[in-house]
Amino acid sequence: MKRILLALCFLFTLPVGAQEIISNHSAIDEAFKLAIRTVDINTRRGILAAGGDYGGEWTRDIAINSWNAASLLRPEVAERSLWSVTVDRDTIGHQYWDKIIWVIAAWQQYQVTGDQTFLKQAYPCSAKTMAQLEKQVFDAKYGLFMGPSVFNDGIAGYPEPIYEPDNYSSAVTNHKNSARIKCLSTNAIYLGAYQSLMQMAKQLKESQSVVQSYQQKADQLKANMLKHLYDRKNNKLYYLIDQNGKVDTSQEGLGISFAILFGVLEGETARNLIQNARVSKYGITSIYPDFPRYSAEKPGRHNNIVWPMVNGFFAKAAKQSKSYQTFSNELFNLTHLALDEDKGDYNFREVYNPYTGVPDGGFQHHEKERPDFHWVSSKLQSWSATAYLDMVLDGIFGLKLNPDKLQFQPYLPEGVNQIRLKDLNYRKCTLDISISGKGNAIKSFTLDGQPQANYQIASNLIGPHKIAITLE
Numbered sequence: 210m211k212r213i214l215l216a217l218c219f220l221f222t223l224p225v226g227a228q229e230i231i232s233n234h235s236a237i238d239e240a241f242k243l244a245i246r247t248v249d250i251n252t253r254r255g256i257l258a259a260g261g262d263y264g265g266e267w268t269r270d271i272a273i274n275s276w277n278a279a280s281l282l283r284p285e286v287a288e289r290s291l292w293s294v295t296v297d298r299d300t301i302g303h304q305y306w307d308k309i310i311w312v313i314a315a316w317q318q319y320q321v322t323g324d325q326t327f328l329k330q331a332y333p334c335s336a337k338t339m340a341q342l343e344k345q346v347f348d349a350k351y352g353l354f355m356g357p358s359v360f361n362d363g364i365a366g367y368p369e370p371i372y373e374p375d376n377y378s379s380a381v382t383n384h385k386n387s388a389r390i391k392c393l394s395t396n397a398i399y400l401g402a403y404q405s406l407m408q409m410a411k412q413l414k415e416s417q418s419v420v421q422s423y424q425q426k427a428d429q430l431k432a433n434m435l436k437h438l439y440d441r442k443n444n445k446l447y448y449l450i451d452q453n454g455k456v457d458t459s460q461e462g463l464g465i466s467f468a469i470l471f472g473v474l475e476g477e478t479a480r481n482l483i484q485n486a487r488v489s490k491y492g493i494t495s496i497y498p499d500f501p502r503y504s505a506e507k508p509g510r511h512n513n514i515v516w517p518m519v520n521g522f523f524a525k526a527a528k529q530s531k532s533y534q535t536f537s538n539e540l541f542n543l544t545h546l547a548l549d550e551d552k553g554d555y556n557f558r559e560v561y562n563p564y565t566g567v568p569d570g571g572f573q574h575h576e577k578e579r580p581d582f583h584w585v586s587s588k589l590q591s592w593s594a595t596a597y598l599d600m601v602l603d604g605i606f607g608l609k610l611n612p613d614k615l616q617f618q619p620y621l622p623e624g625v626n627q628i629r630l631k632d633l634n635y636r637k638c639t640l641d642i643s644i645s646g647k648g649n650a651i652k653s654f655t656l657d658g659q660p661q662a663n664y665q666i667a668s669n670l671i672g673p674h675k676i677a678i679t680l681e
Contacts, residue, residue: 261589306356352433366511393464489563510571521596646680
């Protein structure tokens with residue numbers, strides 16, 4: 210308790226990070242400032258911890274936080290954090306089933322920094338880990354990777370018979386049936402990892418056969434996901450296939466988001482999926498609907514409940530599929546969840562109740578407390594904060610990183626008609642970015658007052674520069 214109170218005290222006394230936004234929507238400005246401070250508070254000994262109540266020991270947390278915002282805003286912290294969850298920089302470490310998400314974050318880190326030394330170490334680490342997992346957890350019958358769903362390390366995120374009612378462990382891996390399931394989100398990040406490995410190989414000028422091998426594996430995995438986890442007639446992606454081959458048709462928020470981000474579904478099909486998704490009053494929930502053992506009165510910790518990290522990726526997928534209203538809803542929902550006095554009260558919490566918006570850790574077995582333990586919603590959660598930062602940086606400002614350029618695809622939601630991002634450090638330059646207008650169509654784009662046709666800047670830009678974008 211003393212540590213938490215001290216952190217909260219720091220939250221209102223630490224100086225704002227180098228980056229700051231100024232807009233005509235004060236709540237967005239405040240939430241962005243709060244998110245930056247949350248990241249800085251949780252940086253301990255140079256490593257970005259998972260939150261105020263957690264350390265930095267999870268590969269998925271560090272990868273997601275780096276991917277969302279830390280690589281761009283705090284690149285040295287992100288790099289140190291990414292290496293901290295590897296085994297001597299040789300292979301990726303920690304919980305096996307979703308650790309491959311590290312590869313996606315490592316590619317993002319390179320696109321931010323252009324650091325060839327980092328890439329030359331990250332690529333073999335990524336490739337060796339992928340080769341190990343292909344041998345250990347690939348189900349050749351389905352052509353899919355096995356193991357639990359991304360971030361759902363708690364058994365509340367799974368239906369029977371994966372969940373064993375007489376087994377009081379909260380850890381999904383202690384429920385033996387979880388080892389052979391095939392999940393949407395997990396296979397989507399393997400797809401993203403293959404795509405990232407292909408790009409790494411190209412950048413390092415590996416042989417064409419190596420590049421093509423990753424492309425072929427990505428194409429085949431996508432085809433198998435569509436074959437086994439997609440209902441083409443109803444345009445619905447399924448959550449998982451259990452150990453008996455039964456398909457669970459639940460909606461997995463993170464799964465459908467990753468599937469769109471990595472191109473399993475594209476264009477109008479992706480947009481329709483996003484627009485028809487079941488979303489709670491306070492944003493999309495982790496897995497919908499409630500499993501039979503849970504309810505509105507007793508929400509499952511990893512079931513039908515709001516995890517802001519999931520909402521961040523859903524917003525990202527909505528923006529990518531041009532579902533702008535859905536993006537806006539998630540943006541403003543998380544703004545209120547973080548700031549409102551009866552919700553986060555200026556604190557990015559870990560989990561929120563989908564009916565009331567109050568912080569709520571949900572129900573789940575607990576080894577010591579036995580069944581139906583009501584968990585807390587931890588404070589100062591890093592990936593809730595970086596989800597918000599990504600909504601602003603990727604969603605509003607439209608920052609799209611590439612190895613040799615930074616592209617802009619901005620969007621101003623209803624109620625925001627002018628916004629400015631100050632002191633954004635990108636490689637060897639510092640950017641001051643202003644956007645005005647409405648919507649997503651660029652009317653004018655200037656760099657230091659000079660019109661630019663391609664809505665991008667080169668990665669070798671040096672020194673301070675001003676970008677002004679007008680939307681119509």
